[in-house]
Amino acid sequence: MSPSGDGEPAMDTDNWRSRLQPDSRQRIINKIMETLKRHLPFSGQEALQELKKIAVRFEEKVYTTATSQSDYLRKISLKMLTMETKSQNNSLQSKGSFLTELVPIFLDQSSKDSTAPARHANGADWQEEVYQTIKVMKEMYVSELSELYQKIATKLQLHDSIPEPISEQLEQLKLFKAMLEHLISVLQISKSSILPDLKKQLSLYEKQMIDVINAHRPWKPVSFLKTRAVPHTSFAPHASVTI
Numbered sequence: 001m002s003p004s005g006d007g008e009p010a011m012d013t014d015n016w017r018s019r020l021q022p023d024s025r026q027r028i029i030n031k032i033m034e035t036l037k038r039h040l041p042f043s044g045q046e047a048l049q050e051l052k053k054i055a056v057r058f059e060e061k062v063y064t065t066a067t068s069q070s071d072y073l074r075k076i077s078l079k080m081l082t083m084e085t086k087s088q089n090n091s092l093q094s095k096g097s098f099l100t101e102l103v104p105i106f107l108d109q110s111s112k113d114s115t116a117p118a119r120h121a122n123g124a125d126w127q128e129e130v131y132q133t134i135k136v137m138k139e140m141y142v143s144e145l146s147e148l149y150q151k152i153a154t155k156l157q158l159h160d161s162i163p164e165p166i167s168e169q170l171e172q173l174k175l176f177k178a179m180l181e182h183l184i185s186v187l188q189i190s191k192s193s194i195l196p197d198l199k200k201q202l203s204l205y206e207k208q209m210i211d212v213i214n215a216h217r218p219w220k221p222v223s224f225l226k227t228r229a230v231p232h233t234s235f236a237p238h239a240s241v242t243i
Helices: 022-039 045-065 069-083 098-111 126-161 168-187 196-216
Strands: none
Touching: 022 045, 022 069, 022 098, 045 069, 069 098, 069 126, 098 126, 098 196, 126 168, 126 196, 168 196
């Protein structure tokens, strides 16, 4: 399936770094901090400052190495989703909300630029927001979903070539293939085709994509910065951070 869209996205201009103002980056750092504080036991101002340094270093590294705003969003979102890992089975927790928190920050910044497309009077171009979120989701998930779809389609073709009674397993494969087709179609949608209901369902779709991917391969978190041991006096014993 080939991606579709309505021209060059507003967020992926060549000078995206110059358009991303310090206050917007600080808001993103604050979002990273919120995630760190949820998943790393800490106490005291010293530990809080250590978390802030980690968040700032991580954001700076991604900001420097990202090739576009979408790539910047993708890398940060992927790492924050990794922080939602379930400790008991090392699989990615189905939270699926970080992207929907980050994208509005970029669109708020874009609206301040005189060359950016006009936004709605209420300050939120919801269609653009959903479109940009889907764009990043596509970069994160479509490759593995498409690979899984091809495997299921091939398996079903083999079943069709060999006459045999329809089994419950075969019916489940067909339903799974239909579900994958639908998820991939969500990632291929054009901006003009986005309806209000999709905005409400986007986090649920991402949750479903994460669940499907996790169920068919072990999660391998990507480390963007080196593991940094944090002071035992401020954090839980032997705590460490990989970002």
